[in-house]
Amino acid sequence: MLTALMLMGTSLAEGTLVAYFSHAGENYNVGVVDKGNTAKLAEAIAGQTGAELFEIVPVVDYPQSYDACLEVATAEQREGARPAYVGDVENWEQYDTVFIGYPIWWGEIPNIVYTFMENHDFGDKTVIPFNTHEGSGQSHSQRDIVNTLPDATVLQGLAVRGATAQNDADATAKAVSDWLSGLGM
Ligand SMILES: Cc1cc2nc3c(=O)[nH]c(=O)nc-3n(C[C@H](O)[C@H](O)[C@H](O)COP(=O)(O)O)c2cc1C
Structure with missing residues (x-):
């Protein structure tokens, strides 16, 4: 029984990717941070699902200063x-489920996340959005992902306040576990 559960866990981990973009440095409501808010949320999701992490790191860094x-x-x-x-994700074909994470920027998904989405074939994949924000919630990003990846199966995303993801690991972990439970994961 235990072996079977471990094997199930292994196969979920192998088939699941958490890809995210996050901006460290100065940000709204949290000051100057070494690790961005979405990065912390991504790690919480990977921790609870056993997924691999891929950070979308810009070739040209964004400015540290918020303004x-x-x-x-x-x-x-x-x-x-x-x-x-x-770089890019290795062995893209091995993943059947891809969480995609981003901050809301001016009500939108940051352009670099579109680069990532457009670079890959999501046709047979399940996509699960997640994001951080400081008031906009998901904005219209759920719909934008459905429109950008019309062949993927897109499940309901999760939006968490950036300051919560940055400073309250317990609240973040609970938001993630409640959401994953709601998705039947
Ligand atoms: C360029 C920029 C634009 C932003 N626009 C919005 C916005 O429209 N709505 C909102 O709620 N938060 C906005 N924010 C706040 C971020 O979404 C929030 O701080 C987020 O948690 C940052 O995540 P990160 O640390 O992973 O980059 C913006 C932040 C930046 C840097």
Whole structure:
């Protein structure tokens, strides 16, 4: 029995990926942080699912300063930029479930996350969004992911306040476990 459970756990871990973008440095409501809010939420999800983590790291760093980052995000959105990221997921085919994580930037999914989504074939995958924010919740990102990945099966995402993800590990873990339970995972 125990072996069977362990084997089930192993296969979930092998088939599940948590891919996320997160901005460390100065951010709204949390000051200057070494690890971004979405990164902390991503780690909580990976910890509870046994999934692999892939961080979408920009080739050109975003500014550390919050105000400068706002300006870069504005320009990227205006231009429809597709910023490059470092490396890529190995063995993409092995994953049947991909959690995709991001902060809300000006009500939107950051452009670099679109680069990631457009770089991969999500046709036979289950996609589960998650994000952090400081008031916008999911904004319209659930719908945007459905529209960007029309062949994927997109499950209901989770939105967590950035300051909660950054500073309250217990509340974050509970939000994640309640959400995963609701998804039947
Ligand atoms: C460029 C930029 C734009 C933002 N726009 C919004 C917004 O429209 N709505 C919102 O609730 N939070 C907004 N925020 C706050 C972030 O979504 C929030 O701090 C998030 O937790 C940051 O996650 P991270 O540390 O993983 O990057 C913005 C932050 C930045 C840097």
